[in-house]
Amino acid sequence: MVVTRFAPSPTGYLHVGGARTALFSWLLARRTGGKFILRIEDTDLKRNTPTATRQVINDLRWLGINWDEGPEVGGPSGPYLQSQRKDIYDQYVTKLIDEKKAYYCFDTTEELQEMRQEAESQKKGFAYKRPEVFPTGQDAQKARAQGMPVTVRFAIPQDETIVVKDVVRGEVSFSPGEFGDFIIKKNDGYPTYNFACVIDDELMGVTHVIRGQEHLMNTPGQQALQQALGFRTPVYAHMSVTVSEGGGKLSKRERPKALRNAIKADPNIDVERLAEVGGLTVEQVKSFIAGKTTPDMPGVDAMAKYLGISLPEINVVDFFNSGYLPEALVNFIALLGFSPGGDREIMPIEELIACFDLSRLTKSNSLFDRNKLLAFNTEHIRMVPKEKLVQHFRNYLKAIESPVISADNELLSRIVELSEGARTLAQIEQKSRFLFLADDQIKYDEKAVKKVLLKDSGLAILQTVRDKLAGMDPFTGENIENMLRSLAEEKQLGLGKIAQPLRVAICGNTISLPIFDSVQMLGKQNTLARIDTTLKNFGATTQAQET
RNA sequence: GCCCCCAUCGUCUAGCGGCCUAGGAUACCGGGUUCUCAUCCCGGCGACAGGGGUUCGAGUCCCCUUGGGGGUACCA
Numbered sequence: 001m002v003v004t005r006f007a008p009s010p011t012g013y014l015h016v017g018g019a020r021t022a023l024f025s026w027l028l029a030r031r032t033g034g035k036f037i038l039r040i041e042d043t044d045l046k047r048n049t050p051t052a053t054r055q056v057i058n059d060l061r062w063l064g065i066n067w068d069e070g071p072e073v074g075g076p077s078g079p080y081l082q083s084q085r086k087d088i089y090d091q092y093v094t095k096l097i098d099e100k101k102a103y104y105c106f107d108t109t110e111e112l113q114e115m116r117q118e119a120e121s122q123k124k125g126f127a128y129k130r131p132e133v134f135p136t137g138q139d140a141q142k143a144r145a146q147g148m149p150v151t152v153r154f155a156i157p158q159d160e161t162i163v164v165k166d167v168v169r170g171e172v173s174f175s176p177g178e179f180g181d182f183i184i185k186k187n188d189g190y191p192t193y194n195f196a197c198v199i200d201d202e203l204m205g206v207t208h209v210i211r212g213q214e215h216l217m218n219t220p221g222q223q224a225l226q227q228a229l230g231f232r233t234p235v236y237a238h239m240s241v242t243v244s245e246g247g248g249k250l251s252k253r254e255r256p257k258a259l260r261n262a263i264k265a266d267p268n269i270d271v272e273r274l275a276e277v278g279g280l281t282v283e284q285v286k287s288f289i290a291g292k293t294t295p296d297m298p299g300v301d302a303m304a305k306y307l308g309i310s311l312p313e314i315n316v317v318d319f320f321n322s323g324y325l326p327e328a329l330v331n332f333i334a335l336l337g338f339s340p341g342g343d344r345e346i347m348p349i350e351e352l353i354a355c356f357d358l359s360r361l362t363k364s365n366s367l368f369d370r371n372k373l374l375a376f377n378t379e380h381i382r383m384v385p386k387e388k389l390v391q392h393f394r395n396y397l398k399a400i401e402s403p404v405i406s407a408d409n410e411l412l413s414r415i416v417e418l419s420e421g422a423r424t425l426a427q428i429e430q431k432s433r434f435l436f437l438a439d440d441q442i443k444y445d446e447k448a449v450k451k452v453l454l455k456d457s458g459l460a461i462l463q464t465v466r467d468k469l470a471g472m473d474p475f476t477g478e479n480i481e482n483m484l485r486s487l488a489e490e491k492q493l494g495l496g497k498i499a500q501p502l503r504v505a506i507c508g509n510t511i512s513l514p515i516f517d518s519v520q521m522l523g524k525q526n527t528l529a530r531i532d533t534t535l536k537n538f539g540a541t542t543q544a545q546e547t
Numbered sequence: 548g549c550c551c552c553c554a555u556c557g558u559c560u561a562g563c564g565g566c567c568u569a570g571g572a573u574a575c576c577g578g579g580u581u582c583u584c585a586u587c588c589c590g591g592c593g594a595c596a597g598g599g600g601u602u603c604g605a606g607u608c609c610c611c612u613u614g615g616g617g618g619u620a621c622c623a
Binding site: 007008009011041043044046047105107109112116119120121122123124125126149151169172174175178179182183185186187188190192193194196197212213214215216217218238240241243245247248249332335336337339341342343344345346362363364365366367368369371372373374375376378382419420421422423427430431448452481484485488494495496497498499500502503504507509510511512513514515516518 | 548549550551552553554557558559560561562570571572573574581582583584585586587615616617618619620621622623
């Protein structure tokens with residue numbers, strides 16, 4: 001049976017790169033009827049953040065990536081948090097030491113640094129020099145007692161070429177002696193990635209390791225470890241990397257960077273207010289602007305929201321907050337570094353599973369193109385069953401704290417229906433928001449007012465429309481439509497000339513749901529009230545201009 | 548510096564020696580539909596990085612150059 005896993009380290013939100021790795025592993029498992037495991041690699045105490053595991057789990061769930069074993073669902077090979085598996089790793093470390101396949105080291109960071117510099121000055125790659133005689137357990141105890149750092153290194157066999165058989169890259173060989181003995185147990189007692197990963201993949205029965213290309217250089221070392229311990233070697237697939245517009249790996253750092261640039265570009269920024277909304281001290285904000293530190297994501301997001309700027313979406317949750325559908329995001333990232341062939345692109349998840357095949361992974365890196373994702377999203381909004389779309393919309397509204405959330409399912413469903421062609425959930429929200437604001441909360445967009453109310457006879461038409469609406473009974477969409485159309489005909493004008501002033505009057509700008517439905521849903525009373533406010537506010541201006 | 552990977556339209560990609568005058572998608576440009584924003588429809592622009600081989604024949608195989616990416620941690 002195929003067993004795959006996704007093994008993130010909980011250092012922050014799940015970003016699209018991680019989501020893609022998870023997705024490919026998941027797709028393979030689902031395609032083959034195998035098993036997909038979620039394992040949390042939290043062996044670096046310094047980097048873990050308390051909420052990250054929770055967030056990664058949420059993000060995976062939102063994407064629809066479920067796991068057969070792992071946190072929250074359990075399984076026979078648990079625990080699935082590496083921080084809870086220390087005893088297991090220690091057993092294997094001891095075994096290796098006993099067999100003289102690993103040894104204690106007492107080097108300080110500074111000493112190591114020197115060795116590396118020495119190697120570089122000789123234009124050679126650094127490889128740790130193995131001692132002739134391995135220190136004993138007593139030596140280690142003594143060193144520890146003296147306050148020296150104690151680590152354990154794996155004595156990697158130096159006499160043979162290591163060949164990594166990779167599904168996407170073919171056979172990649174590494175010359176003997178190219179890399180030195182690497183640390184498997186850190187001074188704090190926790191295992192390093194390269195060690196814990198090998199142990200867990202074996203113990204959890206992982207058959208296929210799908211991960212980013214950044215791990216390719218780790219693989220020979222891991223294979224040597226597998227041999228030394230008598231473990232299987234799984235099938236490896238090192239995926240191409242997703243790069244960003246600026247070049248380099250798509251990184252979470254781009255969001256704070258974009259925010260910093262935006263702040264710098266604005267000369268009259270209120271640092272104190274910024275600190276307040278970001279939940280930071282003024283000092284922290286200053287340090288951030290200076291490029292010295294980076295605050296946590298929620299702080300970054302809050303500041304961006306306050307400034308009204310949109311940061312490039314990097315984390316899965318960013319896409320959620322921007323109104324993307326998980327179906328679209330999954331479909332899109334699946335096609336980054338994978339192609340089913342046959343010109344197939346837009347497809348539901350079932351189809352994606354059915355056509356997934358490791359042999360069709362792409363070798364070259366790919367750039368994350370948000371434009372294309374938008375196109376995918378538009379398509380998926382159209383494709384997704386309506387009830388599901390309404391559910392997505394509701395979740396979105398809740399997350400962004402939109403007033404539209406007060407709508408019941410029936411109304412939400414109608415709004416969604418009337419928004420056919422929308423590209424994101426954000427657009428649907430934007431178009432329907434005015435229905436859920438109090439009449440005095442409507443903000444009139446300056447440009448819209450100028451363009452449709454103050455130009456031509458916008459206000460006069462609005463007055464006429466107001467009178468007709470006031471006398472209308474019943475106040476139905478059909479009656480509203482008939483009235484507006486016949487008025488257009490009567491005045492020899494396009495419907496736009498009639499509808500736009502009305503639109504601006506009721507929603508404050510030129511973007512809304514179809515006008516007939518908008519007016520009908522808003523209701524007679526509110527419509528008339530908003531028109532009256534509009535006439536009062538902007539009517540005086542025109543008259544003043546005319547005289 | 549050292550090691551490794553990669554290279555087709557701006558971008559994602561199809562192509563696995565002749566089906567290629569290089570296909571699709573997206574972006575962009577032009578036109579049409581439309582009450583707004585969108586959607587939608589039609590048309591257009593646009594690529595085999597360069598140089599050597601191999602072969603009757605090369606986008607496809609080999610080598611070099613160049614370019615891009617990754618790694619080089621007591622991070623994962």
